Amino acid sequence: xxxxxxxxxxxxxxxxxxxxxxxxxxxxxxxxxxxxxxxxxxxxxxxxxxxxxxxxxxxxxxxxxxxxxxxxxxxxxxxxxxxxxxxxxxxxxxxxxxxxxxxxxxxxxxxxxxxxxxxxxxxxxxxxxxxxxxxxxxxxxxxxxxxxxxxxxxxxxxxxxxxxxxxxxxxxxxxx
Amino acid sequence: xxxxxxxxxxxxxxxxxxxxxxxxxxxxxxxxxxxxxxxxxxxxxxxxxxxxxxxxxxxxxxxxxxxxxxxxxxxxxxxxxxxxxxxxxxxxxxxxxxxxxxxxxxxxxxxxxxxxxxxxxxxxxxxxxxxxxxxxxxxxxxxxxxxxxxxxxxxxxxxxxxxxxxxxxxxxxxxxxxxxxxxxxxxxxxxxxxxxxxxxxxxxxxxxxxxxxxxxxxxxxxxxxxxxxxxxxxxxxxxxxxxxxxxxxx
Numbered sequence: 001x002x003x004x005x006x007x008x009x010x011x012x013x014x015x016x017x018x019x020x021x022x023x024x025x026x027x028x029x030x031x032x033x034x035x036x037x038x039x040x041x042x043x044x045x046x047x048x049x050x051x052x053x054x055x056x057x058x059x060x061x062x063x064x065x066x067x068x069x070x071x072x073x074x075x076x077x078x079x080x081x082x083x084x085x086x087x088x089x090x091x092x093x094x095x096x097x098x099x100x101x102x103x104x105x106x107x108x109x110x111x112x113x114x115x116x117x118x119x120x121x122x123x124x125x126x127x128x129x130x131x132x133x134x135x136x137x138x139x140x141x142x143x144x145x146x147x148x149x150x151x152x153x154x155x156x157x158x159x160x161x162x163x164x165x166x167x168x169x170x171x172x173x174x175x176x
Numbered sequence: 177x178x179x180x181x182x183x184x185x186x187x188x189x190x191x192x193x194x195x196x197x198x199x200x201x202x203x204x205x206x207x208x209x210x211x212x213x214x215x216x217x218x219x220x221x222x223x224x225x226x227x228x229x230x231x232x233x234x235x236x237x238x239x240x241x242x243x244x245x246x247x248x249x250x251x252x253x254x255x256x257x258x259x260x261x262x263x264x265x266x267x268x269x270x271x272x273x274x275x276x277x278x279x280x281x282x283x284x285x286x287x288x289x290x291x292x293x294x295x296x297x298x299x300x301x302x303x304x305x306x307x308x309x310x311x312x313x314x315x316x317x318x319x320x321x322x323x324x325x326x327x328x329x330x331x332x333x334x335x336x337x338x339x340x341x342x343x344x345x346x347x348x349x350x351x352x353x354x355x356x357x358x359x360x361x362x363x364x365x366x367x368x369x370x371x372x373x374x375x376x377x378x379x380x381x382x383x384x385x386x387x388x389x390x391x392x393x394x395x396x397x398x399x400x401x402x403x404x405x406x407x408x409x410x411x412x413x414x415x416x417x418x419x420x421x422x423x424x425x426x
Contacts, residue, residue: 026207047228
């Protein structure tokens, strides 16, 4: 029955295009209008406000986040500046302390060196004195030993030497 | 209904896919009959609802894939309306969006095998085009009064030419819905018919590799056509809307 209708309708147009079968037009137009109204209602009641809200919300969030990021960046810059300042101050402080320490050490050193010099001077003088003493004693001893040795030698040669002559001779020799 | 050439005993019926028939039982197609048209229109509605309502149901700040697509479509059409019709046209955005989504989804659903392409019928596209045409004309007169007719009086042209131009402008104005609707229906019908013809050739063993390759290639082309035609219909709607909204002069 339906096919017959279409055959008749299709037969009317030589090309047989179902698009030109006007018996189906009211049906198509009716359902199309229903469809469009339903889509329009779905869009305006639910979909479009929702998507619009989401997009607006996202835009707001992004703007806020960017502002927050900018603020944080400023803070970071300030923190870096403060850090650098503190660093510079600390360096200056350290340099000062080092200089003070150096000065103190130098002063101590000078004092110690002076003391050590003095001690060394004292010790040297003492040593010189001792050396002088030892030398004198040694000379005396040498004279004594030389006298005795000379007297013994003279005696050994069979001579007789009186002490005064030997002593004079030895001291004359020693003075040389 | 075998209208195309019959090759080697193979009957190819490229136009059979466009036949409107009742979904349940046989009988004449009354205006209220539930037909395959009704089915595919309903599927179009469901597809749109699935993407734009279910897809966005989480309202995520960081969107899911489906929400991303829905937002993309929203932004695309919104920007088009705003750019073409100007700021005053934005309040007609829901209507334009309705048209765009309907045509886009009807075109894409029509590319499913065994489906029925509602937008390949002139009854559908002419209705759509007339809705736009009548809507824009009525809106133009409401917004601009008789001044809307100034659109046909080209003041930038020499006075002697103006009557001639007015006639041309009036004719072109009334041709708008024709080109607007036939373009859409014609593109889709031709593409689908060609695919069907090649599919018919695929039943011949010698030709089948070529035919299947051709079907694949044309399918890709049709995918492009489906989207582009939806875009073209929508942007033309915006252009017509600008005449009504943005004053009579352009």
